[in-house]
Amino acid sequence: MSPERSANMDVEMVRAALAAAVPGCQVEIIANSRPAAQHSLLVDAEHAVAIAEFLRDDAALRLDYCSNVTGIDWPMKDGGGYLEAVYHLYSMEKKHGPLVLRLRTLDRVAAVHLPSLAPVWRSAELQEREIFDLFGIQFDGHPDLRRLLMWEGFAGHPMRRDYVEPDDYEYEPTAHETVLQKAQQHQREAER
C-alpha cells in the first residue's frame, strides 16, 4: 500500500484531550483491524456538540473540515439494533486526518434522535439531510431537516436494511438473479 503523507490521528491522544476539555463526556475507542487502521471514537450524543466544537477549535487539532458524514444501519446489533452516524474529520489548516467520530441512536424505531453537527461544520448540512432521508435519524438542531433525495410524502427510509422496495418488476428476462426471482414470482402469480 502506498504511504500516506497525512497520518491517521492518534485516537488515544484525542480521547485524553477530550476528557480534559469536555468534562463528563464518554468517549470509547472503536478499533479497526483493517490495514487502514482508521480507529474511530464513539462519543455520547449528549456531549457531541461540545466535543465537535472542541475538535474544530483546539489549536493542536484544528479539525476544521468535516469531509464525509454518513449513516449506517445495524439492525442485528445489541438486541434491537441501532443507527449510527459517522463523521470523517480532517484539518485543512494542519493537513492531518482523518479522525472518525461515531454517534449512535438508542434504537431504530423511536429513539432515533442525535444532535446535529451541522452548526459546527456546515458541510454536514446536506449530508445529515441525506441521512435523515435515507436512514431516518432525526438530527436535533439541524437548520433545515427535510428529505434530500426522495420526494416529500415518501414513506420509509430506503437505505435501512429492512426496507422493502416497491415490487415493480413485471417481467424481466434477465440474468440478474434477484430480479429474475421476482419476475418468476410474478409469472407464477399471473398463471394462478
Place this chain on the structure above:
Amino acid sequence: MTSMTTAELERQQAEMGFDDGASHLLEVSMGPQHPSTHGVFRMDVVLDGERIVKLKPVFGYLHRNHEKIAESETYLGSMPYTDRLDYLCSLTNNWGYALAVERLAGITVPERAEYLRVIVAELTRLQNHACLIGFLLQDMGASGTPLMYAFRERETILDLFESLTGARMMCNYLRFGGCRVDATPEWLRQAQQAVEAFPKFLDEYEQLLTGNEILVARTQGVGLLPKDMAVQAGITGPTLRASGINYDVRKVDGYGIYDRFAFRVPLGEHGDVFDRYMIRLLEMRESIAILRQALREIPAGPVQDARTKLRGFRPKPGEAYARIESPKGELGFYLVSDGSANPYRYRVRPPSLINLTVLEEMCLGRNVADVVVTLGSIDIVMGEVDR
C-alpha cells in the same frame, strides 16, 4: 414547473412571507428541466425583480440508488457503477473506489499500474476541465464555439480511453490491485502525442476567452466564496482553491505515487467565478506537466497484483475511508465490510453535492443570469450529486 401540491406551495409561500396575491416577489422553479442546470438539478428561487432573494436547491431527480445497489453487489461488481457517478470522469471514480478497497484489504499496486492510474486520471482531469469551461461559456451565452473546441479535444482523449479500455465514457478500467489491461507502447506514444498537442489548444482557448471583455464582465466579482465559508462548508477541489486555500488531496495525502511528481497547486485570490475559471486552465497546464513526467518515467512490469483475488473477494470485517482529488473535488469512498462478499455499507462522498452547500450564499442579491454562471463554475454532475 413545480411538482408541489398547491397546499405545499401555499405553506412554503407563507414561510417565505408572501401569501397574498399583492406580493411583488416571484417564485421560480429553475429546473429540473432547464437548459443551464447541468442535468436535472432544480433550484427554487424567489425573485425580487431580477434579484435573488432566496434560493433552495432541490435534489434527488437522478437518485438512482447507487449505494443501495452496491450493498447487493460484490466488491468487483460495484466498479462499473462507479463509472456512472461522475460520468465525465469515470477513471478517477474508479481510482477512488479501488483505493478504498485497497485500504480495506491491504492490497499493493504494482509500479506500472500506479503510473497508468496517474496517466488516465490526469487525462480525465484534462477533458473534464476543458468541458467544464466549454459548458461555463455556454451558460454565459457563448453558444457553441467554446464547447465545440472543448469537445474536439475531449474526443482525442476519449479515443485514447477507448483504445485502452474499450469504452469512451464508462471505462471500468481500474481494479483493486492494479489496472485491467496493460497499455501498449503504441498507446503510450499516442498519449504522448495528445499531451504534447494539448498546450496549443490551451493557448488557443485562452486567446479566445481569457481577455474577453464579456467573460471578464460576467465573471469577476460574481459568485463570491470567502475563504472561511469555503472551509466551513467543506468545499473542495478547484472551487476551494479558487478561494485561496491550498488543499489538494494529491499533495496532502500523496495517494498513489503523486508525491513523486513535480507540480504546482494553482490558487485563486478572490474566490469569484473568474478565479474558478482560471484555476481550471492552470490546473490543466499542471496536469500536462504530470503527464509528461509519467509518460517519461513509466516502468515496465505487471499491471495487476497477482495475489489479489478479484472474484470471490471477501475482505475481513472492518472499514476504510479513502479519498482522491477528482476533477470535481474530494471524492471519498467509505466501505464497511462484514466479512461477506458484498460491502455492508458503501458510501460515496460526493464533492458535487457538498460543493453546493453554500450555493444560496454565493447567489443572494445577484441576478438570475449570475446564478447560472455561478452554478456552472462550481462544476457539478448530477450522477454524483444524487447518486
Place this chain on the structure above:
Amino acid sequence: MRGILAVDAQLKTELQRQGIFATTLQELYNWGRKNSLWPLNFGLACCAIEMIASTMARYDLARFGAEVFRPSPRQADLMIVAGTVTKKMAPQVVRLYNQMPEPKYVIAMGACAISGGPFKQGYNVLKGIDRFIPVDVYIPGCPPRPEALIDALLTLQKKIDAQTLTGPNQPRCADAAAPSEFLVPQFGAHDLEPPQNPAVWHPPLVQIAPAQPVAATQSTAGAHES
C-alpha cells in the same frame, strides 16, 4: 391512398429533369417532418453527454436536420430521453412530453431509459420510460455511442417517411381520436401512482424460464386438470 396519389417514380424523375416537381401532399408532409426534427434540450444522465457529443463537430447531428436543440418543449418535436428516469423525475418527463406540440416523437436513449438498465434494482428508478409515454425508437447501450444516436435518428426518419395521411399507419397527430397528452403519475408512499400507465404499457408476454422446475410442472398440471 398510395394507389391514388403516388406519382410513378420513373415519371417523377423524368419530370424533375425538365424542372417540374411533382409530389403528393403526403410526401411533402413527411419530408418536412422528418428533415427538421427539433430535439428537446433535455439531458437526464450519462447519455446526455453522448447526446451533446453527437451534436459537436465530430459527429455533427446537424447533417440530418436535428441540430436545433430547443430548451422549451413548446418548440420541440423530438424528446430524446437520455439517461436514467427516476421515479422523482418521471412526472416531470411526462409533463414535458405533454407540453410538446404534435407531431412529436420519443427516442429512448440507452439502457436506463429503456428498462432501468444497470440501475434496474433501484427503488427510485423507473423501469423504462415507455411505461408512461409512447416510445418510437429504442437504442441500447450504456451509453450508446453518438453513431447509435444518429442511427436512431435515421430510423425515426424512415419511420416518419413510411407514414400515410390516412389509414392505420397515419401519424398520431392526424388522428383526432388519438391522445396527445398522457397521464402524469403522482408521488405515492413508496412508488408512483399509478406505477405505469395501463393505456400505454402492459407487461409483454415473455416466457421466463421457471426457477424451480418442480413447482412449474405442478402449476401446469393444475391448469390441465381444470
